[in-house]
Amino acid sequence: MTQTQTQPVPPSPSGPERLLEVRDLHVEFRTREGVAKAVNGVSLDVAEGETLAVLGESGSGKSVTAQAVMGILDTPPGRVTGGRILFEGRDLLALREEERRSVRGARMAMIFQDALSALNPVLSVGYQLGEMFRVHRGSSRKEARERAVELMERVRIPAARTRVDDYPHQFSGGMRQRIMIAMALALEPRLIIADEPTTALDVTVQAQVMELLADLQREFRMGLILITHDLGVVADVADEIVVMYAGRVVESAPVRELYRAPAHPYTKGLLDSIPRLDQKGQQLDAVKGLPPSLLRIPPGCGFHPRCPVARPLCHADEPPLYEVGRGRASACHFWEELLDAE
Numbered sequence: 001m002t003q004t005q006t007q008p009v010p011p012s013p014s015g016p017e018r019l020l021e022v023r024d025l026h027v028e029f030r031t032r033e034g035v036a037k038a039v040n041g042v043s044l045d046v047a048e049g050e051t052l053a054v055l056g057e058s059g060s061g062k063s064v065t066a067q068a069v070m071g072i073l074d075t076p077p078g079r080v081t082g083g084r085i086l087f088e089g090r091d092l093l094a095l096r097e098e099e100r101r102s103v104r105g106a107r108m109a110m111i112f113q114d115a116l117s118a119l120n121p122v123l124s125v126g127y128q129l130g131e132m133f134r135v136h137r138g139s140s141r142k143e144a145r146e147r148a149v150e151l152m153e154r155v156r157i158p159a160a161r162t163r164v165d166d167y168p169h170q171f172s173g174g175m176r177q178r179i180m181i182a183m184a185l186a187l188e189p190r191l192i193i194a195d196e197p198t199t200a201l202d203v204t205v206q207a208q209v210m211e212l213l214a215d216l217q218r219e220f221r222m223g224l225i226l227i228t229h230d231l232g233v234v235a236d237v238a239d240e241i242v243v244m245y246a247g248r249v250v251e252s253a254p255v256r257e258l259y260r261a262p263a264h265p266y267t268k269g270l271l272d273s274i275p276r277l278d279q280k281g282q283q284l285d286a287v288k289g290l291p292p293s294l295l296r297i298p299p300g301c302g303f304h305p306r307c308p309v310a311r312p313l314c315h316a317d318e319p320p321l322y323e324v325g326r327g328r329a330s331a332c333h334f335w336e337e338l339l340d341a342e
């Protein structure tokens, strides 16, 4: 995986096939207060069978990036104002809404944080799972129900056959999250985007749901974009990572390398804030200061008001995403000093 800012899409390298190539994506929200620049030139790649973690504080543009890829942006006020989203070689932004809809669900699917609001409360889970097969595959009611039971078994819901007619509220939070994973997997998509899939669960259940998701991803060789605040989860399951700040990618790298030697002061701040990387449930809240308003991102490096090593250059010059190693990039003018210090 590589990240570049504005270059044309390079030909696919040998190795696992690239599923998703996001290039220089821009998303704005026109609000009464002004234009919020939520995503400002994000590029990222996901290959088959790869897990890409997206990390960053609240408001850094993680969900908006995911929504733009899925084609479920809140429009208006949101709008993609630039960039390209290539998925399985197709430019998603050039598709008509009905074509986009057929990609969504069948080829890429999303798992949200809150299963209770994503599932319909007045329909049984079996009906909702079965609907995927009835609508998209033309299955009969009986077939669809059978597939729903299979899916529930696949996501390890105990006594699936006897629970298929239960309603969402009759399941625990962890089980509901499994049902949402089942829903996402139903049509065997190639890419899953999981937006903080375990945040609402308690810590032991989080680990079980995450393990399930990681197992299924390996089994189906899907690409997975995992948006999370949890550095422990990232260390366990991700291959690559992008760190976002104020709508930009500020660092990208293979996970191990980034943990060993971060090349951006923001990433370093996040990592320094946790005593142990394998500790679960760690939140990203320990970098001093607040993120900037997206209505007024500071000039120069957007991180400079909070950066412990900022210099005059940082106030004026916006750092590009420097290539700092094989498959690694950092948007800090002084990345070399950081890597040398490790």
Ligand SMILES: Nc1ncnc2c1ncn2[C@@H]1O[C@H](COP(=O)(O)OP(=O)(O)OP(=O)(O)O)[C@@H](O)[C@H]1O
Pocket (backbone or CB within 6 Å): 029, 031, 036, 038, 056, 057, 058, 059, 060, 061, 062, 063, 064, 065, 074, 077, 078, 294
């Ligand atoms: N529907 C909306 N209307 C207006 N602005 C929005 C809307 N959705 C997102 N934004 C803007 O985009 C910014 C980024 O939002 P996003 O949801 O991507 O953050 P995030 O990184 O996912 O944060 P969190 O970790 O809290 O989920 C928000 O701070 C807000 O300014």
Ligand code: SF4
Pocket (backbone or CB within 6 Å): 264, 265, 266, 301, 302, 303, 304, 307, 308, 309, 310, 311, 314, 319, 331, 332, 333, 334
């Ligand atoms: S460019 Fe300057 S302000 Fe930005 S992260 Fe690097 S040192 Fe800090």
Ligand SMILES: [Mg+2]
Pocket (backbone or CB within 6 Å): 062, 063, 064, 195
């Ligand atoms: Mg979010």
